[in-house]
Amino acid sequence: MRTTAWATAALSLVSTALCTEKGNLTTPLSSRLILPSNFKPPQVFKNINLVHIVNLEKSYPKESINVVIENTDSSPQDEYFLPFTTAQMETIGALEVKDRKDVESPLFEVEPVEFDPESVTQFYRIRLPTPLAPKTQQTLGITYAYLSALHPLPATVGQAENQYLVYTFSAYCPSAYVTLKQKTEVKFPTTNIPEHTIIPGTKGEPESPQKQGSKFTYGSFGEVPAGAVEPVRVRYEFTKPLIHISRLERDVEVSHWGGNVAFEERYTLHNRAANLSRQFNRVEWASSQYYNPPTTAIKELKFPLRVGSLTPYFTDVIGNVSTSRFRSNKREANLEIKPRYPVFGGWNYPFRVGWDADLKKFLRKLNTGDGYVLNVPFLEGPKQSEGIEYEHIELHVILPEGATNVQYSTTIPITSSGLSLHKTFMDTLGRTMLTLNAVNIVDDLRDRELIVTYDYPLLAGLRKPLVILASTFAVFAAAWVVGSVDVGIGKKTK
Numbered sequence: 001m002r003t004t005a006w007a008t009a010a011l012s013l014v015s016t017a018l019c020t021e022k023g024n025l026t027t028p029l030s031s032r033l034i035l036p037s038n039f040k041p042p043q044v045f046k047n048i049n050l051v052h053i054v055n056l057e058k059s060y061p062k063e064s065i066n067v068v069i070e071n072t073d074s075s076p077q078d079e080y081f082l083p084f085t086t087a088q089m090e091t092i093g094a095l096e097v098k099d100r101k102d103v104e105s106p107l108f109e110v111e112p113v114e115f116d117p118e119s120v121t122q123f124y125r126i127r128l129p130t131p132l133a134p135k136t137q138q139t140l141g142i143t144y145a146y147l148s149a150l151h152p153l154p155a156t157v158g159q160a161e162n163q164y165l166v167y168t169f170s171a172y173c174p175s176a177y178v179t180l181k182q183k184t185e186v187k188f189p190t191t192n193i194p195e196h197t198i199i200p201g202t203k204g205e206p207e208s209p210q211k212q213g214s215k216f217t218y219g220s221f222g223e224v225p226a227g228a229v230e231p232v233r234v235r236y237e238f239t240k241p242l243i244h245i246s247r248l249e250r251d252v253e254v255s256h257w258g259g260n261v262a263f264e265e266r267y268t269l270h271n272r273a274a275n276l277s278r279q280f281n282r283v284e285w286a287s288s289q290y291y292n293p294p295t296t297a298i299k300e301l302k303f304p305l306r307v308g309s310l311t312p313y314f315t316d317v318i319g320n321v322s323t324s325r326f327r328s329n330k331r332e333a334n335l336e337i338k339p340r341y342p343v344f345g346g347w348n349y350p351f352r353v354g355w356d357a358d359l360k361k362f363l364r365k366l367n368t369g370d371g372y373v374l375n376v377p378f379l380e381g382p383k384q385s386e387g388i389e390y391e392h393i394e395l396h397v398i399l400p401e402g403a404t405n406v407q408y409s410t411t412i413p414i415t416s417s418g419l420s421l422h423k424t425f426m427d428t429l430g431r432t433m434l435t436l437n438a439v440n441i442v443d444d445l446r447d448r449e450l451i452v453t454y455d456y457p458l459l460a461g462l463r464k465p466l467v468i469l470a471s472t473f474a475v476f477a478a479a480w481v482v483g484s485v486d487v488g489i490g491k492k493t494k
Helices: 002-013 086-091 282-288 458-484
Strands: 045-055 062-071 077-085 092-099 109-114 121-132 137-146 164-170 182-187 210-212 215-221 231-237 243-255 260-271 301-305 310-316 324-328 333-337 348-358 363-365 371-377 388-398 404-410 416-422 431-442 449-455
Touching: 077 086, 086 092, 086 121, 092 109, 092 121, 092 431, 121 137, 310 324, 310 333, 333 348, 388 449, 404 431, 431 449
Parallel strands: 045 182, 243 388
Antiparallel strands: 045 062, 062 137, 077 121, 092 137, 109 121, 164 231, 182 215, 210 215, 243 260, 260 348, 301 333, 310 348, 324 333, 363 371, 371 449, 388 431, 404 449, 416 431
């Protein structure tokens, strides 16, 4: 009977899917700069040498472009345009640009531009920190990732079968400028690559790709005009889950009186891996765990927390989940959780985790005035070898009641932000809450800092104890008044 109840509860959860600092200001949901409909990037640059790297070792494709650009115009230039298709613009994330030869340089400013909503090609504009003088060169390092870009083929597999993914890209790196020399490197997780596109060689050059273990190289290619593409399709083995977080709500609650900061994260998790071709067989699953074969199911999630984290918990829509382990010492704090059931392809699993930490490790007071500086990770979450992608993140930083002049800074691309009041126990007006939203984030950005500054005067800090004291006196006064009232109905005796 207990097994039947558990299975019913599990099946009810399972369903098939479905003001930053000057850094990269990517906003996939909306465009910040609208240009004329006949806009074309001015041909003021050329790519001298370009290396395009496609990394397929995780559950999302990560691409990087290392390119030497040269200003071919007669005047200094500081705007470099990067083309993407309309479909790519909706799923691109973690776009960052920096100077490859200056590791200490800050990230370049990047923003999407819109010139014709009906066009199949859109652009990101990269703003160089200093204009590039005529006939001079600069080396750019561009990295980005695509969400929901890998697709299993076949779409359904057996419980113990291998999974194969398909990815399509261009052997010619898409560019708005002429490229004199380039090559594309593809890194696979295994050497099992049953299908890939072959490009015939020209002018005595060998055909592509050249294979070296789990790495393919297309090219090198000679001069390629702006906008040229060479479609490539690869199919490779990836018998791991494709973890997709459609929504993450993360709360960071600061308590000055308690000397504590409380973290809570609420996940809506979906596995984008191939669906099961047959009904789930628990006996087969249990027997296979003795030799631990590769699988597309999510069996465990590991949360590396900050040292000193305390009192973690793990719950889902049914209630507390006891299949978790927390290990903490002076060097590390690891929370390992196991869902109630293995999450196979097409299955969902909503859950929440939370923990506490000492406020002193995240907060410091400024030497002058009533200002405080809070430094917390924007994103923590699980750390898996197969990688995790986040479609939408909503972060709430709940500050003490009476906090004012709230400002923030982060290198995570923020799509929207706002201030509101969060009312909780024994509050009078409500606590100040900063809300930040981000989309298309990958776990490579895990542990990026969020710095929040705010003012918290002494009077605001004394508000709650004064309210408690006044409330206590009011209760005693009310009790005395009520006790003094004569509620008798008989005559008073003299």
